Amino acid sequence: MKKYLIGLIFIGYLITAAKAQHNVYLYNDLRLIPSVEAEKKGEQYSPEAILKKERLQFASPENLDNIPSGVAYWLRFDLNSFLYLFESYDTLYLNTPSFYRGAYYLREGGKIKSVEINFFNKSDLKSNKVKRSYLPFTKENLLENRFIVIKTDGFLGGYRWKRSGFYIANNNQDAIQDYSYFKRSFERQIPIYLFLGLAGALFILNVLLYIYSLNHIYLFYSLFLLFQSAYYSQLSLNIITYFEANHPLLLYVVTSVTQIAINLMYLLFIRSFLEMPADYPKLNKVVKIIAYFLAVLIIADTIILIIDPFFPYQSVLMNFQRYFMSLFALYGIIHLLIFKKSNLVYFVVIGTAIFVTGALFTLFLMNIKYMLAGASIESFVFATGLAYRIKMVYEDKLNLEKEAVSASKSALRAQINPHFIFNALNSIQHLITVNDKKSALRYLTKCSHLLRQILENSIEVNVPLRREIELLKLYLELESLRFDQSFEYSIAVDEQLDIHNLEMPLFLIQPYVENAIIHGLMPATYKPKRINIEFCDKGAFILCTISDNGIGRAAARALRKKTVYVSRGMSVTKKRLDLINMNRSQKTLVTFEDSDKGTKVFINIPKM
Numbered sequence: 001m002k003k004y005l006i007g008l009i010f011i012g013y014l015i016t017a018a019k020a021q022h023n024v025y026l027y028n029d030l031r032l033i034p035s036v037e038a039e040k041k042g043e044q045y046s047p048e049a050i051l052k053k054e055r056l057q058f059a060s061p062e063n064l065d066n067i068p069s070g071v072a073y074w075l076r077f078d079l080n081s082f083l084y085l086f087e088s089y090d091t092l093y094l095n096t097p098s099f100y101r102g103a104y105y106l107r108e109g110g111k112i113k114s115v116e117i118n119f120f121n122k123s124d125l126k127s128n129k130v131k132r133s134y135l136p137f138t139k140e141n142l143l144e145n146r147f148i149v150i151k152t153d154g155f156l157g158g159y160r161w162k163r164s165g166f167y168i169a170n171n172n173q174d175a176i177q178d179y180s181y182f183k184r185s186f187e188r189q190i191p192i193y194l195f196l197g198l199a200g201a202l203f204i205l206n207v208l209l210y211i212y213s214l215n216h217i218y219l220f221y222s223l224f225l226l227f228q229s230a231y232y233s234q235l236s237l238n239i240i241t242y243f244e245a246n247h248p249l250l251l252y253v254v255t256s257v258t259q260i261a262i263n264l265m266y267l268l269f270i271r272s273f274l275e276m277p278a279d280y281p282k283l284n285k286v287v288k289i290i291a292y293f294l295a296v297l298i299i300a301d302t303i304i305l306i307i308d309p310f311f312p313y314q315s316v317l318m319n320f321q322r323y324f325m326s327l328f329a330l331y332g333i334i335h336l337l338i339f340k341k342s343n344l345v346y347f348v349v350i351g352t353a354i355f356v357t358g359a360l361f362t363l364f365l366m367n368i369k370y371m372l373a374g375a376s377i378e379s380f381v382f383a384t385g386l387a388y389r390i391k392m393v394y395e396d397k398l399n400l401e402k403e404a405v406s407a408s409k410s411a412l413r414a415q416i417n418p419h420f421i422f423n424a425l426n427s428i429q430h431l432i433t434v435n436d437k438k439s440a441l442r443y444l445t446k447c448s449h450l451l452r453q454i455l456e457n458s459i460e461v462n463v464p465l466r467r468e469i470e471l472l473k474l475y476l477e478l479e480s481l482r483f484d485q486s487f488e489y490s491i492a493v494d495e496q497l498d499i500h501n502l503e504m505p506l507f508l509i510q511p512y513v514e515n516a517i518i519h520g521l522m523p524a525t526y527k528p529k530r531i532n533i534e535f536c537d538k539g540a541f542i543l544c545t546i547s548d549n550g551i552g553r554a555a556a557r558a559l560r561k562k563t564v565y566v567s568r569g570m571s572v573t574k575k576r577l578d579l580i581n582m583n584r585s586q587k588t589l590v591t592f593e594d595s596d597k598g599t600k601v602f603i604n605i606p607k608m
Contacts (some may be wrong), residue, residue, distance in 0.1 A: 520550025
């Protein structure tokens with residue numbers, strides 16, 4: 001409950017901050033739409049030529065078909081409708097959108113003067129809040145008493161400036177603070193902060209997973225989220241304004257390079273996520289080549305932008321990278337769907353398809369919220385895919401552990417069987433030595449029958465209770481023959497036990513019965529010697545009680561100290577019990593009870 005309350009407080013803080021930001025700024029600006037002329041290849045226009053044209057090529061920036069690199073644009077602002085403002089103000093201010101480089105033409109001293117504007121250089125004409133510039137002018141500065149002319153080729157923002165607003169502000173403070181830029185700040189900030197919050201939480205989680213496991217898949221996904229956050233942070237007014245005002249070149253380099261880095265980390269993450277080297281070797285080779293290409297492109301793009309941020313072919317290079325990665329994403333989706341090796345493919349396909357859909361909506365509808373929504377859903381889908389992958393890895397590991405435990409159980413059971421066979425052969429050898437051929441043949445027949453039963457069940461780890469009881473009867477008959485029927489035995493089974501369907505580990509009881517006969521009954525000098533085995537229903541358990549009237553465990557230990565041979569049957573059985581109890585909530589428990597009349601062994605076996 002506490003964590004949900006903290007989350008609600010945090011969201012409330014964001015909304016309050018955004019609302020406060022929305023309410024602070026004044027909206028006393030006036031929209032001004034320029035007409036546009038694009039210079040033809042090989043021609044150079046002058047402000048005088050632009051003024052002489054009755055009509056420019058485009059009525060507004062929105063009418064531009066495209067914005068090719070290396071083309072200069074002339075913008076002509078007609079202030080005829082705003083001349084009345086000079087009756088109240090000596091100076092007005094023109095706010096511009098993302099002009100990274102340009103020249104403003106004004107009249108001063110009877111001549112046309114150009115004022116340089118460059119986003120990457122410090123200037124008194126730059127806003128200290130966002131990447132906008134403002135131009136102060138008086139009525140005498142206007143060309144032909146009504147126009148302002150701007151020439152620019154620095155539209156590094158691409159299509160964005162086509163819909164950007166130009167405003168007239170009537171006081172210097174409004175122009176510097178760029179109040180107009182925040183007109184719809186509340187609506188714009190919420191999707192950005194929600195994405196950054198989601199990406200930040202997933203980033204921290206995956207960094208911790210990487211530190212814990214050192215699995216590179218979490219590192220690549222963390223970097224993918226980090227670069228996405230760095231790129232989308234440029235849309236946040238509160239996060240990015242410092243860099244725009246103080247380190248604009250660094251901001252532009254990071255914004256450009258992170259787009260390539262996002263694609264690189266995406267490829268590396270998907271490569272690890274789908275285990276491409278093993279499952280998709282052909283696609284893996286292509287991914288490796290593209291990853292090297294993107295790494296080289298990051299270095300080259302960084303160097304180019306540091307040397308010349310207005311390099312004319314930089315945008316061509318970026319567009320090529322975008323289109324190429326889009327085509328490769330389409331090819332990769334088709335390849336994965338055709339050669340699918342696991343359900344993990346669907347997470348990649350769905351996440352990628354959702355992001356591409358959001359990007360296309362942003363491209364056609366000119367609204368970044370669609371790309372943010374696509375990126376958020378993609379990140380969530382990938383995170384869900386990682387959780388599913390962790391579950392698959394855990395289940396595979398659990399299955400391997402079960403197989404290893406099963407193999408260990410079989411190995412330990414195999415250790416018990418030779419131990420019993422060795423004792424049986426010794427008994428047969430003894431009977432032959434004393435020339436008791438009849439007993440030897442009978443003993444050999446029963447021994448072969450028991451061995452056949454053991455071999456038939458050796459593949460199974462667990463057997464029906466009925467089969468375990470049958471094997472115990474055979475074993476007791478053999479031991480009775482071996483020791484000249486010097487002891488009596490009985491096996492009692494609770495009628496409530498479903499001996500046909502209940503299962504238990506094969507030959508689990510036999511070592512304790514053997515221990516009671518060899519070390520409890522045989523050393524005894526009195527008669528009758530007796531061993532009783534009883535199976536009872538105890539709810540979730542089967543209780544097997546082995547009771548004998550032998551010499552007891554203390555006397556047996558004292559006798560064993562005098563002998564050289566050490567029995568390994570019980571030590572093997574203990575190891576086997578440890579394996580049986582591994583990863584089980586209900587465990588097989590063995591307890592002993594000593595008395596003057598012998599020993600009791602209680603074996604609680606969980607029902608299976």
